[in-house]
Amino acid sequence: MSQRARRGNRPHEIVERALELSRADGLVVIVKERSDAHLRWAGSALTTNGTTRGRSVTVVATVDGAQGTASGVVSRSAVTAGELEPLVRAAEAAAADAGPAEDAAPLVTEGPAGAGTGFTDAPAETSPEVFAAFAPALEESFRQARADGRALYGFAQHTVVSSYLGTSTGLRLRHDQPTGTLELNARSADGARSAWAGRSTRDFADTDPRQLDAELAGRLGWAERRIELPAGRYDTLLPPAAVADLLIYQQWSATARDAAEGRTVFSRAGGPAGAAQTRVGERLSDLPLTLRSDPAAPGLQCAPFVLAHASGTDASVFDNGLPLTATDWVRGGVLDRLVATRHGAALTGLPVAPAVDNLLLEGGSSDSLDAMVAAAGHDGPTLLLTCLWYIREVDPATLLLTGLTRDGVYLVEGGEVVGAVNNFRFNESPVDLLGRAVAAGRTERTLSREWGDSFPRTAMPPLRVPDFNMSSVSRGV
DSSP, rough: EEEEEHTTTTTHHHHHHHHHOOEEEEEEEEEEEEEEEEEEETTTTEEEEEEEEEEEEEEEEEEETTTTEEEEEEEEEEEGGHHHHHHHHHHHHHHHHHHOOOOOOOOOOOOOOOTTTTSSSOOOOOGGGGGGGGHHHHHHHHHHHHHHHEHHHHEEEEEEEEEEEEEEEOEEEEEEEEEEEEEEEEEEETTOOEEEEEEEEESTTOOHHHHHHHHHHHHHHTTTSSOOSSOOOOOEEOOOOHHHHHHHHHHHHHHHHHHTOOTTTBBBOSSSSSSBBOOOTTTTSSSOOOOOOOTTTTTTTSSBOOOOOOOOOOOBBBGTTOOOOOOOEEEETOOOOOOOOOHHHHHOOOOOOOOOOOEEEOOSSSOOOHHHTTTTTSSSSSSEEEEEEEEEEEEETTEEEEEEEEEEEEEEEEEEEEEEOEEEEEEOHHHHHHHOOOEOOOOEEOOOOOTTTTTOOEEEOOEEEEEEEEEEEEEOO
16 A cells, blocks of 8 residues: 555544545544454463454434434444545435434534644554553462462453544544453362452553452452352442442433433423423432542543434434533432433433543442441341342333342351352342442442443442342352
């Protein structure tokens, strides 16, 4: 490929060329350049490592008509400059064939200050060097695990996505998103005992696998004593990862329009349509908890503007480039905001509040999970969970979820862990759990076991919830 051709394939040039090719009334172009580096291991030995790169291009065409504005969206991967025109034409054709878009709005003309910096620069990349300090520490963990008779399994992945957004209104925005995840599973030599830990990071400089291995070794030690318990309601300690498992799903369900139309746990019957049909302003927890998102949250930084590849109740392609700011969803235990596009806000009378790609729960004490364990189990047995998985929605009206515990459920008596118990299927609503929580500890960055691949930027405290509904016994690991 010639130097000129290579230049034509640079991300910002793809954006500009697509805009030049457009015959639509409006156009939005999103180019995402992705760079990955990963390590995988099994049986306390590295199995694979490598790097990958990829590109995706999304084109949103808008066409004005007598009945309103229609939109067409087409996304493709590995697009080069020579393949752009068919992509643009496909988006225009999709718009021409569509009826007026319900969420139609003028395209955004002004993004957040400074977000266009480096728009013409090359995309950011990761490389195996991101593991320069992590990999030797991982090898030390392997040696220690083999010496102690346990096996380590898991993976570490680092991804950098550079997003370039351009519109026919003149908007030019760019964001680089580094994302690192580590999942480590330890098993006893006979495979009968298992424990899991996960971490999120931006660069692996703050991630020590030796610390996680030591934590898992302790949990395998707890599991040497096995105790069978029946299904029932138990006083339960949920660690930050399990809290994230539940609250991410709650946040995905917290859309203004769906609530105002009576379809979710955040709906309120009676009264006129709109904001009065939602539970905004209602107390959800007696604890002074604040559930919030902030694009500038330290260690959890994310895009400060909307990047929407499709329209729905939680996003609108017409909102692309709209600035994102710190937003309190629950403030001091009271529901303060629901996710609202510009269209959703107009329908409900609630403030515009686009979704943000991180989530933090704050307002608890300074207690660590260990301190909360020491305070538990004095008036009866308490369960300490590790993580949840296979979470599915049972009833949207109450946000009742079902799922399974995994990789360690432990019994706490008199402030000490006395053994491991069998796994359970649970049936609970995260909204109800917030209302019943009697204690929250120190907020820390964590990784959801169930949703970490798609929503890795969370910070949660451990929660203590009485009467957690373990609806049946599960014989899974």
